[in-house]
Amino acid sequence: MTESLAASIATLQEMIQDARIVAGFTGAGISTESGVPDFRSPNSPWMRNKPIPFEHFVQSAQARREAWRRKFVMDDLYHEAQPSQGHLGIASLVASGRMPAVITQNIDGLHQASGLSEEQVIELHGNGTYAKCLSCGRRHEINWVRRHFEASGEPPECINCGGILKSATISFGQAMPEEPMRRAQKLVASCDLCLVVGSSLVVYPAAAFPAFAKGNGAQLVIVNREPTPLDEMADLVIHAEIGAVLSAFVS
Missing domain, CATH: 3.40.50.1220 (TPP-binding domain)
Structure with a gap:
């Protein structure tokens, strides 16, 4: 020093x-x-797995599938942090x-x-270690979401109200x-x-x-x-x- x-x-x-x-x-x-990894470093993996904008996530099932795929790729990069x-x-x-x-x-x-x-x-x-329902706010553990997604290829719906589940982070375009x-x-x-x-x-x-x-x-x-x-x-x-x-x- x-x-x-x-x-x-x-x-x-x-x-x-x-x-x-x-x-x-x-x-x-x-x-x-x-x-x-951070967002702004050269060759950041976030640039290859950019978060999906909130509007697209809500409007498109395909966007939601891709958003979860990218999230789990990023999770694997630092899951032992x-x-x-x-x-x-x-x-x-x-x-x-x-x-x-x-x-x-x-x-x-x-x-x-x-x-x-x-x-x-x-x-x-927000927090990327769990998911929340966009309708009722119920928390869902991320491991449960991942198991469902990898088994079916589709993101699960809220077990409480059937609403859209999203990582509990604030996406671009989200309030x-x-x-x-x-x-x-x-x-x-x-x-x-x-x-x-x-x-x-x-x-x-x-x-x-x-x-x-x-x-x-x-x-x-x-x-x-x-x-x-x-x-x-x-x-x-x-x-x-x-x-x-x-x-x-x-x-």
Whole structure:
């Protein structure tokens, strides 16, 4: 570890120690260190298995078949992924009481796998580890969906109402989930430190939350390997491997 990185981590530790409420905000970078591919890296497998737009999914049975096929291809690429040092660092901050919850753009469930409860993870883009009925909202486990799909070649219908089942993620063209958006807004409005980890901060409306926190008087810290559009307004920017930074907080 370089002296400059060690000094930045020490500064971050002091900022967190002095903060009353820390709002965590995570993006794909925290999970790439677990082996989960992101959308924007060159040759990303997501570019070969792009999510089907919501409108097409709802209107076309063929689109639904293709959407599930692509999803299971992607699931197989990272089904053995485990929480990274970044996830464990966030979990430790939540356990300390300084961070009430973490807002995440990720859909991989690794924050929950790190020990956080459902209430401690605010998922802006949903969760790909289970499916939900678009009509009644009933949850269906993804392994059950896959067994049915691979046996019949057709996606199953909701066992409760016969409605369309979809991975519990937010697809392109689908409305953002109201309750997570409300919870995220409440958290960033109350925090005095917003800690952004592994987000490029280019996907909106999610990326608006750190900017709102800063505009509301909170300090803003960005930990990311690459520069982001909000670096200039941040109080501290650390361009480094996320695990190398957040491992300092793992208890």
